[in-house]
Amino acid sequence: MAEGTGTEGPADDGEQGLRARSDEPHAPHADYGGAVYGSLQAASVVAGTAAFGPFPRPGLVLLLVVTGLVFWIAHVYARLVGELASYRHLTWTRVSQVAGHEWPIAQAALGPAIAVAISPLLGLDLPGTAWFALAVAVAEQIGWASTAAIRAGASRRLVVASALVNLVLGLVIVVLKAELH
Numbered sequence: 001m002a003e004g005t006g007t008e009g010p011a012d013d014g015e016q017g018l019r020a021r022s023d024e025p026h027a028p029h030a031d032y033g034g035a036v037y038g039s040l041q042a043a044s045v046v047a048g049t050a051a052f053g054p055f056p057r058p059g060l061v062l063l064l065v066v067t068g069l070v071f072w073i074a075h076v077y078a079r080l081v082g083e084l085a086s087y088r089h090l091t092w093t094r095v096s097q098v099a100g101h102e103w104p105i106a107q108a109a110l111g112p113a114i115a116v117a118i119s120p121l122l123g124l125d126l127p128g129t130a131w132f133a134l135a136v137a138v139a140e141q142i143g144w145a146s147t148a149a150i151r152a153g154a155s156r157r158l159v160v161a162s163a164l165v166n167l168v169l170g171l172v173i174v175v176l177k178a179e180l181h
Contacts, residue, residue, distance in 0.1 A: 031104045032148030034075070036166065038108025039141035041071055043170060046112060046134045047177035054126030060133065061113045068109025075102045108144075112137045134177060138170030 045067050049055040055063075076099050083098075084090060112133040119129035145166040149159040 031101055032144050032151070034102055034104035035108050035144040036141050036148070038068060038071070038105040039111075039137050039144060040169065040173070041105070042068065042109045042112045043134055043137035043141065043173045045109075046130055046137060047173050047180065050130060050177045050180040055130065057116050057119065057126070057129060060116045060130070064109045064113040064116065064133075068106040072099075072102055072106035075105055104144075108137075108140060111140050130177070134174060138167070138174065141170055142166045 042064055045064055046060070049060060049063065076095070079098050079102065080090065080095065115133045115136040116129055119132055122132070124132055142163050146159055146163045149162040154162070
């Protein structure tokens, strides 16, 4: 399969190509969907705080991190409940596996939280800080979605389409923030 021709599909090895190299030895499984979801959630948190005016930096950092953790826990719980007809087969190993798989939801809040934390070093005021954190969240969202498409062997056209769809979703959040502010 030629790299970057724009016509390649999933790897020639069938399902193996769709696993984004997760079957390689010691290669961690990346949950790009969870990372995209977490980035959308973080952007929504930043946009939602706009309804209350400029939000203090420590409060916004805490809100981003706590919300990311709460959504992570909720997804772990929902996935465990959804997978099990009964709790007879629930083990700490399985809980740990699911928690690890869903961790990108919480991780996605870290970029915007770091953006908020370093914003004084960039000379940003509180409204500027919120816009910076929102931009980081939307950039993460586009980056994770594009990475997922690339790792899945998608064509250039599909990678660009994925990036554009995520840009539009991010811009919807930006518009909401602007309207709330």
